[in-house]
Amino acid sequence: xxxxxxxxxxxxxxxxxxxxxxxxxxxxxxxxxxxxxxxxxxxxxxxxxxxxxxxxxxxxxxxxxxxxxxxxxxxxxxxxxxxxxxxxxxxxxxxxxxxxxxxxxxxxxxxxxxxxxxxxxxxxxxxxxxxxxxxxxxxxxxxxxxxxxxxxxxxxxxxxxxxxxxxxxxxxxxxxxxxxxxxxxxxxxxxxxxxxxxxxxxxxxxxxxxxxxxxxxxxxxxxxxxxxxxxxxxxxxxxxxxxxxxxxxxxxxxxxxxxxxxxxxxxxxxxxxxxxxxxxxxxxxxxxxxxxxxxxxxxxxxxxxxxxxxxxxxxxxxxxxxxxxxxxxxxxxxxxxxxxxxxxxxxxxxxxxxxxxxxxxxxxxxxxxxxxxxxxxxxxxxxxxxxxxxxxxxxxxxxxxxxxxxxxxxxxxxxxxxxxxxxxxxxxxxxxxxxxxxxxxxxxxxxxxxxxxxxxxxxxxxxxxxxxxxxxxxxxxxxxxxxxxxxx
Numbered sequence: 001x002x003x004x005x006x007x008x009x010x011x012x013x014x015x016x017x018x019x020x021x022x023x024x025x026x027x028x029x030x031x032x033x034x035x036x037x038x039x040x041x042x043x044x045x046x047x048x049x050x051x052x053x054x055x056x057x058x059x060x061x062x063x064x065x066x067x068x069x070x071x072x073x074x075x076x077x078x079x080x081x082x083x084x085x086x087x088x089x090x091x092x093x094x095x096x097x098x099x100x101x102x103x104x105x106x107x108x109x110x111x112x113x114x115x116x117x118x119x120x121x122x123x124x125x126x127x128x129x130x131x132x133x134x135x136x137x138x139x140x141x142x143x144x145x146x147x148x149x150x151x152x153x154x155x156x157x158x159x160x161x162x163x164x165x166x167x168x169x170x171x172x173x174x175x176x177x178x179x180x181x182x183x184x185x186x187x188x189x190x191x192x193x194x195x196x197x198x199x200x201x202x203x204x205x206x207x208x209x210x211x212x213x214x215x216x217x218x219x220x221x222x223x224x225x226x227x228x229x230x231x232x233x234x235x236x237x238x239x240x241x242x243x244x245x246x247x248x249x250x251x252x253x254x255x256x257x258x259x260x261x262x263x264x265x266x267x268x269x270x271x272x273x274x275x276x277x278x279x280x281x282x283x284x285x286x287x288x289x290x291x292x293x294x295x296x297x298x299x300x301x302x303x304x305x306x307x308x309x310x311x312x313x314x315x316x317x318x319x320x321x322x323x324x325x326x327x328x329x330x331x332x333x334x335x336x337x338x339x340x341x342x343x344x345x346x347x348x349x350x351x352x353x354x355x356x357x358x359x360x361x362x363x364x365x366x367x368x369x370x371x372x373x374x375x376x377x378x379x380x381x382x383x384x385x386x387x388x389x390x391x392x393x394x395x396x397x398x399x400x401x402x403x404x405x406x407x408x409x410x411x412x413x414x415x416x417x418x419x420x421x422x423x424x425x426x427x428x429x430x431x432x433x434x435x436x437x438x439x440x441x442x443x444x445x446x447x448x449x450x451x452x453x454x455x456x457x458x459x460x461x462x463x464x465x466x467x468x469x470x471x472x473x474x475x476x477x478x479x480x481x482x483x484x485x486x487x488x
Contacts, residue, residue, distance in 0.1 A: 004036025005216045008062075008069075009206070012042060013049035015267035016061035018320070019221065019251045019259065022285045026248065026313070027219050028067045029286070032305035036216070040072030041082035041209060045199060050085075061268035064278045066301055071213075079213050084205060091200040094208055094238055095154055095193065103161050103237040104193060106152035107134040108145040129189035130155070154194040156204070158185050161233040171229050176217070176246030178315045183229045191230060203230045211240040219310070222247040246310060249289055249317040256319070264322050275348065275377030276325070280332040284325045288318035298331060330374045342366055348380045352387045361473045368465035385459040386473055390481035398456035402486050406445060407453035411487050413439070414454055415480055423476040428468045457486035 008024040010016065031038040040062070044050040059073070071080040098104035114130075121128040135157065137145075142152075162169060162185045172182040193204035200208075206227075210218065218228075225247050235242040253263040265271045271281055279300075286304050287297060290313050299307075333341070345366060346354075354362060369382045385392050394402065401407055414435065421431050432454075436447040452462055458479055459470055471479045 002216060003214075004031055004034040005039060005214050006031050006036065006219060007039040007041050007210070007213065007215050008067075009041040009043045009209075010058050011046065011049070012044050012051060012054035012058060013046065014054055015057045015269050018266055018268060018271070018281075018285065021061065021065060021067075021268050021281075022251060022288055023220055023248060024062060024067050025065070025282060025285055026290075026308075026310070029301075029305045029308040030217065030219060030310055031070075032302075033308045037070040038067070039080070039082070039213060039215070040069035040075075041084065041213070042073060043084045043202075043206075045084050045202075045205065047085075057267075057269055061272075064272060065268065065282050066278065067282075082209070082213070084209065087205075087209070088198075088200070090212070091194070091205060091208055092198070095200075095204075098156065098193070098234075098237055099154070101237065103157050103164075104154050105135050105157060105190075106137070106142060107155045107190075107192070108137070108142070108150045108152050109134060110150070127187065129187065130191070132190055135190070151196040153192045153196045155190040156193045156230070156234060156237075158188050158190050158230075158233060161237045165233075165236045171232065173228065173232060173242075173245060175225075176219070176244055176310050177249075177313045178222070178247055181225065181228075183226075185229065185233070188230060193234070203227055204234060207231050207234040207238070207240070210243060211235065211238070215243050217244045217246065219246045220248065222249055246313075248313065249315060251288055251320050252317050253320060254322070256317075259320050263320075275375030275379075276329050277332045277336075277344075277376070280325070280329040283332075284328050288320065289314045289316075298328070326374045333370065333373050333376065338363070338366070341370065344376055345379045348377050349383070351380065352383070356389075357386070357473070364469055365465075365473055368469040382464075385461065385464065385470070390478055390485070392458065392460040392482050394456070394460040394486075397462050398460050401452055401456045401462060403488075406449055407456065407486075408488060409443065410439065410445070410450050410453035411457055411483050415483050415487065418476070418480060418483075421476075423472060425468050425472045428471050432468060454483065457483045 006027040008020070008027050010020050010024075028038045030036070042055060042058070044055070062069070069075060071077045071082070073081045073083060075081060095104065099106075117131055118128045134152075134155070145152075159169075162171065169184050169186045170182050171185050172180060175181050191203065192201055194200050228245050228247070232242055251259050253259045255263075259266055265274055265276075268281070272278060282301055283297070283299060283304070286299075286301075290308070292299060292304070293307050293309075336344070342363070357365070365383055365386050366379075369379065373379060373382065402411075417435065418431070421427060432451070436450045439445045439450045440447055451467060455464065455467055455470075456462055458467075458474065464470070474482075
C-alpha cells in the first residue's frame with residue numbers, strides 16, 4: 001500500500017461538533033496505525049456561514065484533543081496549508097478538462113426553469129432527475145443565451161462517465177466500514193459542479209482537493225454516502241486515482257434521535273468548558289462504534305492507535321451515553337497527578353478569593369474534595385463552604401437537622417469544649433472521636449447524628465469532605481463562629 005494520507009475537512013459554520021471530532025479521531029488513529037499523514041483542510045467556500053471564530057474553534061478543539069495535524073493550516077509542507085477559499089484559482093483548470101473530454105457541459109437553465117422541472121416530477125410522482133436539456137446545445141444556441149445575459153453553470157455528465165468506466169448503470173464500491181455498496185447512477189442525474197458565479201460545488205471541489213493532496217483514504221460520516229458515487233465518477237473522469245472510502249455510522253442521543261444541544265453539550269469546546277478532560281473525551285469518543293481487542297476501555301490515544309482496526313468499526317449508529325462519559329471523566333480526574341489537577345481546577349474557582357487560604361490548606365482542600373468529582377466544574381460547589389469566613393449558606397436538609405433538639409445539644413457542647421482544643425487535624429480527630437463517644441454514652445446519641453449536627457452548622461450540608469479537614473482548614477475562629485450562629 002502506498003503512503004496512507006487521510007484528512008479531516010470541517011466547514012467553519014459552527015464550533016467543532018463531537019461527531020466531527022469522532023471522524024477526526026478515527027482518521028488520526030488510522031494514520032498513526034499505518035505510519036501515515038493526518039491532514040486538516042478548512043472547507044470555507046460558503047462565505048455567508050463561515051466565521052474566523054469557528055475556524056479558531058476548530059483549531060483549538062483539535063489541538064486540545066491532541067489531534068495535531070501533519071499538514072494543513074499553520075503547518076504547510078509539500079501540500080499545505082489548506083483553506084479551500086484560497087484555492088479557487090485551481091478549480092477552473094479541471095472544469096475545462098472535463099468539458100474537453102465531454103464529461104461536463106454548460107447549463108443555461110434558470111432557477112425558474114429548474115423549479116418547473118421539479119414540480120413536474122412531483123406532479124407525476126417521480127424522483128427528480130435533471131432533464132439534460134442543455135447537454136447538446138449548439139454553439140449558436142449558447143451564444144444566443146449568453147447574449148440574453150445568461151451565465152452558464154457547469155454540469156457533470158453522469159451517464160457519459162458511467163458508460164466510459166463501467167459496464168452498466170450500477171456503480172459499486174467496497175466501503176471500509178460497511179462493505180459493498182452500490183447505486184443505479186440513472187437515479188443521480190447530471191449535477192452542477194460549478195455554479196454560474198464561478199464557485200465550485202462541494203462534490204467537485206472535494207475531488208480536486210483530495211486528488212491534489214494525494215488522499216489515499218476518505219473516512220467520514222455515512223451522510224456522505226450519496227456524495228461518494230458522484231465523487232468516484234469525477235475522479236475517474238479526470239484520470240485521478242480513486243481513494244478508498246469508509247463511512248461511519250451516525251452518533252445518536254440516548255433517545256436515539258439526532259444528537260443536539262437539547263440533550264447536552266455537543267461541541268468539543270462546550271464539553272471542555274463544562275469540565276470534561278479532553279483525554280476522557282477522546283477515550284470515550286473512540287469507543288463510539290469501535291471496541292478494543294482486549295476489552296479494556298480506559299486507554300491512551302497511543303494505545304488505541306496501536307489496536308485500531310478500521311474494518312472492525314461497527315456499521316451501525318452509536319449512542320452517545322452522557323452517563324458513561326461522566327463515569328469515564330471521573331476516572332480520569334482520579335488519575336490526574338495532584339499538581340496537574342490543581343491547575344486545571346483553578347479556572348472553576350475564580351469566584352473565590354484563594355488568597356485568603358494558604359497553599360497548604362488549598363492543597364488539602366483539593367485532596368479531600370477530589371474523590372467524588374465527576375466534572376472539573378463540580379469543584380465550584382464542592383468547596384463553597386471552605387470560603388465565607390464566619391458565614392456559611394445552610395441548605396434545606398441541614399437546616400432541618402439543625403432545628404432538632406439533638407443537634408442543638410450537640411452544638412452547645414461542641415462550642416463549649418472545642419474552645420480549649422488544639423486546632424490540628426491529628427488532635428481534632430482524637431477530640432471528635434472522644435466527643436462522639438461521650439455523647440453516645442451520656443445521651444445515647446448515635447455518633448453519625450452527633451457529626452451531622454457539627455457538619456450541618458460548619459459546612460451547611462449533611463455530606464461533604466472529611467469533617468476534621470474542614471475544621472482544620474476553616475480554623476478555630478471560623479469553625480466555632482459558624483457553630484455558635486447555628487445555636488438558637
